[in-house]
Amino acid sequence: MNKFSIFVVDDEKTIRDGISMVLDETYRVSAYPDAEKALTAMKKNQPDLTLLDIGLPGMSGIDALKAIRKEYPDVLVVMITAYEDVDTVISAMKAGAHDYVVKPLHMDGLEVTIGNALDTIRLKKEVQTLQRKYLKEHIPCFIGESKAIQDVMDFIKTVAQSPDTPVLIQGETGTGKELIAAAIHYNSPNWKSPFATVNCAAIPKDLIESELFGYTKGAFSGANAAGKKGLVEAAANGTLFLDEVGDLSLEAQAKLLRFLELGEFYPLGGSRKKQIKTRVVSATNKNLAEMMETGQFRKDLYFRLGVINVKVPSLNQRPDDIMPLAKHFLKGFSDKLGKGVSGISSEAQAALMQHAWTGNVRELKNVMEAAAILFNGAELKLEDLDASFRAALPESGTSTANVDAADFPAEGFCLVSMLEEMERKFIQKAMQLAQNNESQAARLLGMNHHTFRYRRKKLFSL
Ligand SMILES: Nc1ncnc2c1ncn2[C@@H]1O[C@H](COP(=O)(O)OP(=O)(O)OP(=O)(O)O)[C@@H](O)[C@H]1O
Ligand SMILES: [Mg+2]
Numbered sequence: 001m002n003k004f005s006i007f008v009v010d011d012e013k014t015i016r017d018g019i020s021m022v023l024d025e026t027y028r029v030s031a032y033p034d035a036e037k038a039l040t041a042m043k044k045n046q047p048d049l050t051l052l053d054i055g056l057p058g059m060s061g062i063d064a065l066k067a068i069r070k071e072y073p074d075v076l077v078v079m080i081t082a083y084e085d086v087d088t089v090i091s092a093m094k095a096g097a098h099d100y101v102v103k104p105l106h107m108d109g110l111e112v113t114i115g116n117a118l119d120t121i122r123l124k125k126e127v128q129t130l131q132r133k134y135l136k137e138h139i140p141c142f143i144g145e146s147k148a149i150q151d152v153m154d155f156i157k158t159v160a161q162s163p164d165t166p167v168l169i170q171g172e173t174g175t176g177k178e179l180i181a182a183a184i185h186y187n188s189p190n191w192k193s194p195f196a197t198v199n200c201a202a203i204p205k206d207l208i209e210s211e212l213f214g215y216t217k218g219a220f221s222g223a224n225a226a227g228k229k230g231l232v233e234a235a236a237n238g239t240l241f242l243d244e245v246g247d248l249s250l251e252a253q254a255k256l257l258r259f260l261e262l263g264e265f266y267p268l269g270g271s272r273k274k275q276i277k278t279r280v281v282s283a284t285n286k287n288l289a290e291m292m293e294t295g296q297f298r299k300d301l302y303f304r305l306g307v308i309n310v311k312v313p314s315l316n317q318r319p320d321d322i323m324p325l326a327k328h329f330l331k332g333f334s335d336k337l338g339k340g341v342s343g344i345s346s347e348a349q350a351a352l353m354q355h356a357w358t359g360n361v362r363e364l365k366n367v368m369e370a371a372a373i374l375f376n377g378a379e380l381k382l383e384d385l386d387a388s389f390r391a392a393l394p395e396s397g398t399s400t401a402n403v404d405a406a407d408f409p410a411e412g413f414c415l416v417s418m419l420e421e422m423e424r425k426f427i428q429k430a431m432q433l434a435q436n437n438e439s440q441a442a443r444l445l446g447m448n449h450h451t452f453r454y455r456r457k458k459l460f461s462l
């Protein structure tokens with residue numbers, strides 16, 4: 001493993017040299033006489049730990065500490081102070097110092113303090129690695145290249161960090177709301193605690209209360225004799241995911257609201273209140289705004305659930321994701337079925353891009369599964385897709401390059417193929433005129449060289 005790196009910042013040369021000498025064997029040490037020089041060096045290379053004198057010339061140790069905490073929150077800071085400086089030590093600890101050592105320095109003590117501090121880093125790194133592993137295990141590969149979905153992912157990563165804040169995820173069916181809920185949980189500080197899912201649409205109306213809050217011994221006939229814990233309790237300190245929350249009855253909505261407001265509930269048949277802390281993430285493909293208008297969904301509950309609102313764009317709103325998702329699913333199914341697939345023909349791609357994906361990502365996944373079952377070959381062709389995809393495209397052999405906006409064919413045509421065909425023709429012509437000089441050809445078409453080369457490679461499969 002790489003040696004940990006330590007910055008020593010002290011204006012007294014003897015202290016800098018003394019510390020460097022002792023620590024040099026175990027760590028990579030760099031010493032600076034003032035905070036300004038240390039901060040400049042930090043811009044290039046962040047140390048794991050900084051030993052920082054409080055009484056420095058120029059920028060004070062406390063100000064330097066604040067600057068480090070702000071710019072480099074992962075760098076641990078251990079303050080070096082004189083005995084009489086108790087007040088300063090207190091303000092240093094409040095400003096985020098990890099620990100402090102007192103002058104005159106005892107090297108043994110210093111080594112122990114540093115060793116302990118670095119253990120914290122080691123542990124933190126271990127936890128991060130474990131969390132990443134957990135994420136991978138629990139969330140199937142999340143594909144999203146469009147700006148729209150990347151913005152959503154960036155947003156939920158930030159939201160995930162505050163583990164008490166309820167999040168409401170809204171979006172059409174099949175857009176990935178369940179995946180996003182799991183991503184919030186596994187990116188949160190509570191990732192090791194349970195992620196309990198309640199499918200509000202699947203639980204019979206009469207049972208929802210007991211499912212959520214549990215019941216006590218003999219609460220109702222047919223109840224388990226010993227009583228049962230509810231899902232809210234199962235999600236203690238973790239995340240309670242209320243899927244299809246728009247399907248909750250008004251009665252269940254009232255009970256849920258009470259729990260969200262007070263953090264407490266009574267199990268069915270019980271008189272003893274229970275208190276549980278859990279983050280509530282909910283999702284629905286129903287139009288809650290409309291449901292509130294018609295009185296089917298409580299407004300107060302809506303505001304409680306949706307302290308943070310996440311709107312997942314439909315697949316049609318993010319066409320840049322269609323091909324990456326299609327290729328990902330096709331490869332997955334093809335591998336599972338032992339079929340070697342290397343690509344999707346441009347005709348089939350055009351058909352997939354044109355389709356109106358009312359079932360969103362789920363529909364695309366199903367289409368790719370069906371295609372993988374049916375097709376045999378290296379490249380998925382238009383014929384391998386369902387007939388409805390073929391019907392949407394013009395007959396093959398019909399040249400579309402000459403379609404004029406004025407005589408728009410009543411049966412429609414494939415705009416993507418037409419534009420590609422035109423582009424191909426112009427690139428060919430430009431190359432001819434430029435006698436195969438790419439950069440000159442690019443100039444003829446007003447394109448930059450890189451874009452030209454990229455498009456040419458793509459369109460002519462070079
Ligand atoms: N960005 C994505 N990357 C990979 N797979 C995805 C992505 N989005 C969705 N999926 C997959 O598509 C399917 C549908 O997603 P999910 O169940 O999360 O949708 P949903 O929004 O909860 O739908 P519904 O409202 O019908 O419950 C799942 O199999 C999921 O794994
Ligand atoms: Mg769902």
